């Protein structure tokens with residue numbers, strides 16, 4: 001992604017400086033260094049996910065090209081969370097988590113394609129290019145979403161054995177993306193009778209976004225065979241991270257730049273959507289975003305140093321500009 005590339009450029013510069021003036025820089029610029037470290041981490045993971053995704057769209061019929069148009073690019077936050085959680089929980093076999101991480105990205109991409117359709121948000125721009133129904137046509141966009149959803153579950157269940165863990169992953173993912181999660185959130189989000197009430201806002205954010213972010217962390221822990229109590233604790237921490245993610249998404253819709261976001265800012269207000277700035281004002285939304293970040297950090301920290309990566313991801317999400 002363009003922004004990440006820009007920040008990686010900064011990271012490269014910083015790394016070469018560290019080589020020369022190592023100690024001095026670490027003392028003078030600790031916060032900048034931390035930020036650059038997490039950007040480098042996210043970029044490295046994103047590249048792995050990008051490569052794996054590309055592979056899944058090779059050597060198939062021509063429709064795979066249309067689906068891949070929408071899959072290509074994106075921050076890959078959900079797959080990265082799954083991989084990070086897998087590793088933080090002691091998992092070491094990338095081959096067992098990667099198809100699951102990619103499956104999550106396909107479901108997410110499906111939700112974006114359908115979200116952009118005229119019957120929903122009616123958006124022409126996504127991930128810095130024409131949204132699927134604009135690039136192709138509505139039928140292709142709808143079918144791309146349908147295809148990605150089914151293909152995702154093929155990836156989630158891939159492999160010679162459907163282990164207990166994989167079954168748990170499939171159950172957890174299907175629960176949060178269906179009518180108890182993303183679909184329900186979207187139903188409320190697209191409802192004409194929206195009431196600007198904090199409770200409704202919370203229900204929409206929780207279902208549309210937070211549960212999906214949380215389940216990405218959960219599936220990594222499941223695949224690493226973490227104890228049940230830790231899987232649940234990670235899911236709860238992930239819900240706070242997911243609420244934060246949607247808060248910053250809402251805030252960026254007001255203050256973000258089109259080029260950086262790769263989508264049209266200001267759409268929420270135009271379409272009369274219930275958003276965090278709409279309910280609390282911009283300052284109130286920012287205050288609450290920081291509170292969700294603190295809650296997430298508190299929960300991740302309680303799990304020990306292995307999970308510190310999630311504190312860094314939380315800070316990245318809080319401060320993101322895209």
Ligand code: GRG
Nearest residue numbers: 074075076111114115177182183186208209249
């Ligand atoms: C069953 C998954 C599913 C979908 C059908 C259309 C629909 C119902 C739901 C739409 C839900 C939706 C668009 C939620 C918004 C979530 C969100 C914050 C999206 C932006 O995610 P980023 O910033 O995007 O991770 P990139 O492009 O970086 O991947």
